[in-house]
Amino acid sequence: MTSVPAVSPTGSVPALPAPTGRFDADHTALRLYIAHTDRLLGLLPPRPARDRAQAERAAALHEARRTGRHDFLARHAPQAYEVLTDGRTVRRRLPDLVRQAQTRLPGLVPTAAQLADDHSRIQAHKEGHEVDLGVFFGALLRSSPAGNHLIDTMLHPAPGSRDRLGDFRRHDVVELDTVTVRRHGPAAHVTFRNGHCLNAEDNRLIADMETAVDLALLDERVRVGVLRGGPVDHPRYSGRRVFSAGINLKDLRNGAISYTDFLLGRELGYVNKLAHGLLTPDTGWSAPAAVHKPWVAAVDSFAIGGGMQLLLVVDRVLAAEGAFFSLPAADEGIVPGLGNLRLTRLTGARLARQVLLSGRRLRAGEAGAELVCDEVVPADRLSDAVDRAVAELAAPAVVANRAMLALAEEPRETLRSYLAEFAVVQAERIYSPDVLDRIERRWARP
Incomplete structure (x- = not known):
């Protein structure tokens, strides 16, 4: 479960090991898999400098990583949320949940450095790590105990x-x-x-x-x-x-x-x-x-x-x-x-x-x-x-x-169900080619 193939910039996209159904084992496999695909992505040039084959390679790696994160969370979202909120005894807003996941469950969400690098770029040149945040929050919101606790948390007064x-x-x-x-x-x-x-x-x-x-x-x-x-x-x-x-x-x-x-x-x-x-x-x-x-x-x-x-x-x-x-x-x-x-x-x-x-x-x-x-x-x-x-x-x-x-x-369940799908779809839309092309064309107008 913990081994990964050697790093190569070409070839097929590595497959994530089959899940065991056990939280710790599946998280270890996911963590190692994400670290491996991080290295593969690091061998490619930045997004705006990629040729067609490199762009397709990056897209395939991202799709595989998101599938791995989605599959892990489909099985373990409630337990992951328990870890991140100390058994739902601590109310963590969205940014804090991401920071906790980066520290406590590495591999579950993009790293702080990856998100910061994307933040420094125009939308069309970003790697698109926020799409993985959509996978993360969508899964939490699909879980009734986690999703309802998160909605309630965000209805409390904001910091300050x-x-x-x-x-x-x-x-x-x-x-x-x-x-x-x-x-x-x-x-x-x-x-x-x-x-x-x-x-x-x-x-x-x-x-x-x-x-x-x-x-x-x-x-x-x-x-x-x-x-x-x-x-x-x-x-x-x-x-x-x-x-x-x-x-x-x-x-x-x-x-x-x-x-x-x-x-x-x-x-x-x-x-x-x-x-x-x-x-x-x-x-x-x-x-x-x-x-x-x-x-x-x-x-x-x-x-x-x-x-x-x-x-x-x-x-x-x-x-x-x-x-x-x-x-x-x-x-x-x-x-x-x-x-x-x-x-x-x-x-x-x-x-x-x-x-x-x-x-x-x-x-x-x-x-x-x-x-x-x-x-x-x-x-x-x-x-x-x-x-x-x-x-x-x-x-x-x-x-x-x-x-x-x-x-x-x-009703709460209607709201939660909509938010769960919205979290994923909106993350995908802001990185979709038609949106990126539209905002660049708008930018180019006098």
Whole structure:
């Protein structure tokens, strides 16, 4: 079980020894196999310098490694998660799980050096080690005990959120790099301030948004949360508010979008907290399982991609006249988060397919848009509409009914099953040839 063939840059891809069904033995075999294929990959030139035969060799090695990791986790994911979380006594967020696996179960995930090397390259030149992270997290989420524990872990406050809570309570405002959260009466107004890129989402904004959402949910004075985009710098919209342009495609092309922190962490982190509330360790026996609060989204100009995804989890959507909403998955080539799970519930299957598969835009006030937007008002009346919505949603019974709606509309097992497949598919999509070609062609435009 522990022997591996001699290193050769050519020839057939070595096969992983047959599994024994025993955790330790199978892990030892996997560890040695991954170390061996690491050496084989190291004999090849970097990805952009490979000829066709070398590229095919690398692809075959990666496929074999991922199959080995998948097969090990298909048998041993629950036990692996027990090892990584000390028997589920320690709550580890996504990045910490990767670090623990690198140390405690080497071979199960790419090394820190491999991930760091990929992080230094543009997307098209990366080796694609994040695809193996998709295999890892997909397997953990498929396991009911591991997946549910991980989802609950990511619903707890993010590191640093509680440290900011005192400032928020004292000053009613916290200014983060890309987001501001400010309390006005019973409402916490969360404003995107990534104006240089039309309030597009990048790694920094994802982290800031989770902190802001945590603060709104942790502060007992806040009854309602409000999401809105701030003014932007783009010449076409200069000085105007924009809700969100979705994922920052420039950062995606440049390799600066993290799979763990953004593409998966966003869905399990702040977006899932908007939908399913915040878990805290100090809730009493009679308290709800999570801290729920209603959310309002105020859409100026447009909500594209990830921006529109947020509209699917909030409780009231208000839009300025002329605003539009879209999920350009067909154009970008990646999966729009949990949009595929949530849009059909609001719009029905036919309209959801038009939006997701054909790129149909929904314009505020036009037929179909009312299924994702509650009210359309003149742009100069949007703030007044927000105040009215806050007053209505601050009623005492709203929280309990909202929590029950979330439970009925998106049961945990449905959520976990979707996330398990999303974790794998999204990792594959961001390294797929059509996506890489599309973002490079977009980059080449004047």
